[in-house]
Amino acid sequence: MSLTQRQFTPRANLAETILDRARTVILGKDRELRLALACLLARGHLLIEDLPGVGKTTLAHLLARLLGLDYSRIQFTSDLLPADVIGVSVYDRASEGFRFHQGPIFSQLVLADEINRATPKAQSALLEAMEERQVTVEGETRPLPEPFFVIATQNPLFQVGTFPLPESQLDRFLMRIHLGYPDAEQEKTLLAGEDRRAMVARQAPALDNAQLIALQDAVSEVHAARPVIDYVHAILQFTRGSERFAFGLSPRAGLGMLHAAKAWAMMADRDYVIPEDVQAVLSSCAVHRLTSGTSGQGVGENEIATHILEQVPV
Secondary structure (H helix, E strand, O other), X not given: XXXXXXXXXXXXXXXXXXXXXXXXXXXXXXXXXXXXHHHHHOOOOEEEEOOOOOOHHHXXXXXXXXXXXXXXXXEOOOOOOHHHHHEEEEEEOOOOEEEEEEOOOOOOEEEEEOHHHOOHHHHHHHHHHHHHOEEEEOOEEEEOOOOOEEEEEEOOOOOOOOOOOOHHHHOOOXXXXXXXOOOHHHHHHHHHOOOHHHHHHHOXXXXXXXXXXXXXXXXXXXXXXXXXXXXXXXXXXXXXXXOOOOOOOOHXXXXXXXXXXXXXXXXXXXXXXXXXXXXXXXXXHHHHHHOOOOOOOOOOHHHHHHHHHHXXXX
């Protein structure tokens, strides 16, 4: 093990500690938890799509607790307005002027719950925040807290009262994951165990903001050799030339995939990326950008990812 790799070991151990504690609450979802943490360490935003009641909101709240982040929740509904997300200026009689009241977007971790139940107008309130880490209100730009994450949940599009997320919104989510039903033994343990909300409420932060930012910086230090960059680029090019997809992956998608692969490598205690890291995050990083929706719980997504991996040589 090189000196640089030895320096990475404490950071990988800290990430594993977070995962170990998360596994006590979210049962039988090790890969999904690892992807979710990799997404946040890569400074990305996370979209969780699944049926109601499988733990999407619980996962978001749990990550906020374990990462020691200020947390706010926005329930997206059909009558939600952008001002309900960003905030609004209200006349203050004492100062005889307008005073800006911050909306729930001004938190380190924002849960956009059931995001696809709001209209596209309300969804658009997140676009600038997710990309620029700032919001512009009445001509004034206001920075958001650091670090800043959006975790959004959405129900499958076949459910009543849902609106598809526009491509510009989907492209701002680094990853989309699905939790799915637990297996039989895990579900029996869940039914016989303690209430998950009470377990989340008892969780103490596993790290502070400075440690979290240090972990994110460590991800940026992971080396991606030229052959790995060529591999990621070949994936982008393949999706753009394939007749299977209406639109190929954007440069933002390529950058996000590479950052996610670096986070996956760092969590595996490596200071360099290998092709398997890219392959591990490909489905979560790419497929939601290639399709506008699914018929439920990731149907066809594994086939799309497998098709890409089979067609693009390492």
